[in-house]
Amino acid sequence: MATPSHTSGQPGPLPAGASPAETWSEWSDRHARTFFIAPAVTLILIFAIFPTFYSIVFALSRVKFSPTGLQFRTVWFQNFQKQFAGNEQVHFLGRLENVSAFGWVVTIATAAAAGWWLYRSLRNGASWIGMIGRLISAAAALAITFLLGATLLSGNNWGTLMTTLFYVTVGCAIQFVIGTALAFLCSQPISGRSFFRVVFFIPLMITPLGVGYAFKMILDITKGPFQPFWNFIGLRDWAWSTDAWAARWFVVLGDSWQWIPFIFIIMLAALENVPRDHVEAAQVDGASSFQIFREVTWPQVVPVAATVILIRMIEAFKIVDLPNIMTSGGPGIATESMTLHSVFLWRANDMGNSAAVAYLLLILTVVVCSSFFNYVVLGQLRKAK
Amino acid sequence: MSAGGHKLETANRSLMERLFEPPAIGKMSPAARIVAYGLLLFWTAFVLFPIYWVVITAFKSAQIVNEGPYYIPFVDFTPTLDGWRAQFATDANCDLYAIGRQLVLFVYNSVAFILSPVVAIAPMEPQICKVFLAYTNSFVISIGSTVMCMTVGCMAAYALARIQYKPKFGNIVMFVALALLAILATTYAGLHWAVSAAVALALFFFLARAIGRHFTVQLGNNDILFWIISQRILPPIVVIIPVYMMFQAVGMVDTHLALIIVYAVANLPIVVWLMHDFFASLPIELEESAQLDGATRFGIFWDIVLPLTRPGLAAITLLTLILNWNEYIFAVFLSTAKAQTMPIMIAAKNAGERGILWWEMCAIIVVMIIPVIIMAIFLQRFIAKGVLLGAVKG
Numbered sequence: 001m002a003t004p005s006h007t008s009g010q011p012g013p014l015p016a017g018a019s020p021a022e023t024w025s026e027w028s029d030r031h032a033r034t035f036f037i038a039p040a041v042t043l044i045l046i047f048a049i050f051p052t053f054y055s056i057v058f059a060l061s062r063v064k065f066s067p068t069g070l071q072f073r074t075v076w077f078q079n080f081q082k083q084f085a086g087n088e089q090v091h092f093l094g095r096l097e098n099v100s101a102f103g104w105v106v107t108i109a110t111a112a113a114a115g116w117w118l119y120r121s122l123r124n125g126a127s128w129i130g131m132i133g134r135l136i137s138a139a140a141a142l143a144i145t146f147l148l149g150a151t152l153l154s155g156n157n158w159g160t161l162m163t164t165l166f167y168v169t170v171g172c173a174i175q176f177v178i179g180t181a182l183a184f185l186c187s188q189p190i191s192g193r194s195f196f197r198v199v200f201f202i203p204l205m206i207t208p209l210g211v212g213y214a215f216k217m218i219l220d221i222t223k224g225p226f227q228p229f230w231n232f233i234g235l236r237d238w239a240w241s242t243d244a245w246a247a248r249w250f251v252v253l254g255d256s257w258q259w260i261p262f263i264f265i266i267m268l269a270a271l272e273n274v275p276r277d278h279v280e281a282a283q284v285d286g287a288s289s290f291q292i293f294r295e296v297t298w299p300q301v302v303p304v305a306a307t308v309i310l311i312r313m314i315e316a317f318k319i320v321d322l323p324n325i326m327t328s329g330g331p332g333i334a335t336e337s338m339t340l341h342s343v344f345l346w347r348a349n350d351m352g353n354s355a356a357v358a359y360l361l362l363i364l365t366v367v368v369c370s371s372f373f374n375y376v377v378l379g380q381l382r383k384a385k
Numbered sequence: 386m387s388a389g390g391h392k393l394e395t396a397n398r399s400l401m402e403r404l405f406e407p408p409a410i411g412k413m414s415p416a417a418r419i420v421a422y423g424l425l426l427f428w429t430a431f432v433l434f435p436i437y438w439v440v441i442t443a444f445k446s447a448q449i450v451n452e453g454p455y456y457i458p459f460v461d462f463t464p465t466l467d468g469w470r471a472q473f474a475t476d477a478n479c480d481l482y483a484i485g486r487q488l489v490l491f492v493y494n495s496v497a498f499i500l501s502p503v504v505a506i507a508p509m510e511p512q513i514c515k516v517f518l519a520y521t522n523s524f525v526i527s528i529g530s531t532v533m534c535m536t537v538g539c540m541a542a543y544a545l546a547r548i549q550y551k552p553k554f555g556n557i558v559m560f561v562a563l564a565l566l567a568i569l570a571t572t573y574a575g576l577h578w579a580v581s582a583a584v585a586l587a588l589f590f591f592l593a594r595a596i597g598r599h600f601t602v603q604l605g606n607n608d609i610l611f612w613i614i615s616q617r618i619l620p621p622i623v624v625i626i627p628v629y630m631m632f633q634a635v636g637m638v639d640t641h642l643a644l645i646i647v648y649a650v651a652n653l654p655i656v657v658w659l660m661h662d663f664f665a666s667l668p669i670e671l672e673e674s675a676q677l678d679g680a681t682r683f684g685i686f687w688d689i690v691l692p693l694t695r696p697g698l699a700a701i702t703l704l705t706l707i708l709n710w711n712e713y714i715f716a717v718f719l720s721t722a723k724a725q726t727m728p729i730m731i732a733a734k735n736a737g738e739r740g741i742l743w744w745e746m747c748a749i750i751v752v753m754i755i756p757v758i759i760m761a762i763f764l765q766r767f768i769a770k771g772v773l774l775g776a777v778k779g
Contacts, residue, residue, distance in 0.1 A: 025681060028681075028683070029681040029682055029683070032681065032682035032683060033544065033548045033550070033682075035540075035683075036540045036541065036543065036544030036548065036682070036686075037540070037541050037544045037545070037548075037550065037609075039536075039537045039540065039541070040537050040538065040540070040541035040613065040653060040657065041541070041609075043537060043646070043649070043650050043653065044613060044616055044650060044653065046631075047624070047628060047646065047647060047650040048616050048619055048624060048650060049564075050564060050568075050627070050631075051623070051624035051625075051626075051627035051628050051631070052619065052623060052624055052627075053561075053564060053565055053568060054568055054627035054630075055623055055624065055626060055627050057568060057569075057572050058626060058627070070630075072572055072573070074573075181424075182424075182425075182428060185421050185424060185425055186425070188413060188421060189413065190413065190418065190421055190422070190425075196425050196428075196429065197765065198762060198765050199429050199432055199433065200428065200429075200432060201761060201764075201765045201768070202432065202436070202758060202761055203432055203435075204761075205707050205711075205754075205757045205758065205760065205761035205764075206436070206711075206754050206757065206758075207710070207711040207713075207727075207728055207731070207750075207753060207754065207757070208711060208713065209711075209713060209728050209731050209732055210439070210731070210750045210753065210754055211435070213439075213731070213741075213746060213747075213750065214435040214436070214438060214439050214750075215435065217438060217439070217442065217743060218434070218435055218438055222453065223450060223451065223452075223453055223454065224454060225434075225438060225454045225456060226454075227453055227454045228454070257431070257432070257435065265768050269768070289413070289417065314617060314618050317620060318620050318621060318622075318714075320622075320713070320714055321713050321714075324732075325732065338622075339620060339621075339622045339714070342622045343622065343714075343717070346626065346718075351626060354626065355623075355626060358620065358622040358623040358626075359623060361620050361622065361623065362618075362619065362620055362623045365618055365620060366618060369618060
């Protein structure tokens with residue numbers, strides 16, 4: 001992408017080399033098109049693209065520290081193989097033994113649905129690039145369903161991959177529903193809207209670490225503010241940090257507290273952009289507010305909704321601060337996200353595996369987000385036009 | 386309940402109708418209103434309670450925290466300054482005035498540090514120095530990277546909105562291939578990184594000159610824009626180890642500049658994406674007439690375009706500032722002592738041998754979130770106007 005810097009013969013305001021004694025400002029103006037874009041492209045090339053490629057070297061090696069620097073021993077895909085089939089499998093994917101009949105049924109049902117979907121799009125004349133994309137999405141969906149069937153539905157513990165997906169899907173769903181509901185309430189004609197708006201916006205701005213500590217304090221069974229409540233329901237001696245599901249849900253709770261405002265502000269702006277006359281016409285016809293929301297407002301904000309979920313998903317895959325602070329990934333590995341998994345491996349000086357997990361996170365994020373973008377966001381945008 | 390404006394009808398309506406039917410078009414029925422206010426107030430409590438709890442915990446003593454929950458200062462517990470004293474003063478018996486004075490000095494010095502050639506730093510209690518260092522680092526790094534990110538990002542966004550770029554696909558493939566070769570040469574052949582980078586770059590320019598014009602497939606501005614925005618998908622953890630190695634190679638680990646650059650790059654996609662929308666929506670005639678008058682591109686950008694996008698600029702600057710202020714994962718890897726930021730300082734409090742000292746931690750969190758809440762209230766004004774909505778609409 002560094003090509004703009006040398007596309008010769010470009011149409012500039014002055015023809016190249018027009019005056020023999022060119023001033024500095026003329027010279028810089030002639031190259032303005034390069035100067036405008038070059039810093040951004042260079043920065044991204046050096047600090048995003050280059051490291052992404054360089055991490056492949058780490059992911060394919062066993063890295064050792066030596067007095068002269070790092071020593072790489074290429075082990076090819078051993079690091080990745082370890083995550084999927086080797087001794088890291090339980091940590092990354094979960095325990096995949098004794099898959100229950102129900103797990104198999106769900107997997108086979110998904111396989112059938114994915115196969116039918118591929119067959120249908122092939123019949124409808126999809127391009128070969130489109131087919132490859134669909135194949136990847138279908139394979140990812142199948143793999144994730146199998147993992148779900150083999151871990152959760154068979155009573156096995158799951159690994160960091162499924163935990164990350166849990167945070168992303170459950171977190172995004174909760175945040176979207178509540179955020180949109182609050183935005184809808186705030187778009188109604190009630191007084192004090194600007195107050196609610198400011199208050200609801202605040203959590204987004206608080207450092208995730210602060211949120212983690214605040215929730216850790218509040219959810220404390222013996223010293224937290226809800227101690228009388230825990231006592232009342234007889235959970236005086238319970239510790240949620242030793243219960244895998246409670247810990248996961250509490251991490252989602254903290255994450256939602258922080259991110260609902262994001263959905264809220266964008267959806268509020270979108271709802272307020274819906275033309276007043278459409279809504280008023282429906283009101284004159286005697287529609288209830290719920291009907292108006294479903295029939296008039298919702299179709300107009302769906303494109304924004306799809307986009308905002310996509311943005312939230314992209315950020316949700318990076319979750320690390322909250323589980324790190326609230327539970328340190330525990331109990332066991334129950335609340336460990338993939339980023340945290342990678343950080344822990346890095347702390348143990350296992351750079352090869354750390355990079356491999358990070359790379360798998362990148363692949364997972366790209367596959368899930370681009371599937372969502374292609375099949376949901378683009379579809380909604382096209383429908384809106 | 387403002388059902389009073391419709392006296393004609395209310396006389397004939399039963400109580401149920403009055404409760405559940407809106408009094409006028411564009412109004413809510415009393416029952417719906419009660420439910421709406423109930424939900425909104427519940428959510429207000431849910432949002433404010435964690436913040437309230439952090440603030441009151443900052444004024445609790447160790448004993449009060451460990452005994453169990455106490456909810457209201459002055460009513461069921463007596464607020465103390467233990468947490469504040471431990472962080473911000475050496476005198477174990479000092480009063481609110483002394484701590485307040487230290488805090489004012491602390492904020493003053495943080496600002497003075499940025500302007501340090503001009504303003505002298507006031508002397509402070511030694512205790513405060515560690516927090517002060519982190520706070521100042523956070524200030525310097527988030528402001529520095531916001532300035533860098535906005536400058537670079539706005540220029541790129543403007544260029545992509547107004548200038549046609551046609552990079553050739555073949556050149557890009559060539560660049561990537563050469564970069565990979567350089568990486569392999571550095572890692573396996575033991576070449577010095579600077580040598581291989583220089584050779585690869587020179588080779589690229591040479592080859593682009595020599596065979597570049599034979600490539601026919603061209604990309605457009607939208608491809609570049611998508612490429613820049615899509616960098617946001619990249620999880621920080623993927624790039625952080627190589628970035629760490631790169632900074633180590635040039636001896637820049639644990640410096641402010643390293644964090645400034647990395648934060649700026651991390652937020653560049655957001656800035657380019659949102660600003661591109663503002664620049665694209667400006668009328669092009671203004672710029673064209675300025676160009677006819679002989680203004681340069683930089684002149685047009687600086688004197689005409691930027692002032693026109695002031696609301697968007699302000700909103701995105703605040704957003705970037707807040708994101709940088711809260712950044713954690715890059716700082717974990719890239720700062721060890723000198724460049725430690727506030728989030729690292731707070732996270733480090735987790736691992737004490739006496740357990741978490743909640744009262745001290747909360748005092749630091751309060752100090753850290755005060756500037757953010759002030760910024761958030763300013764930012765909220767822009768967001769209320771839907772300033773950031775344009776780009777999301779797609």
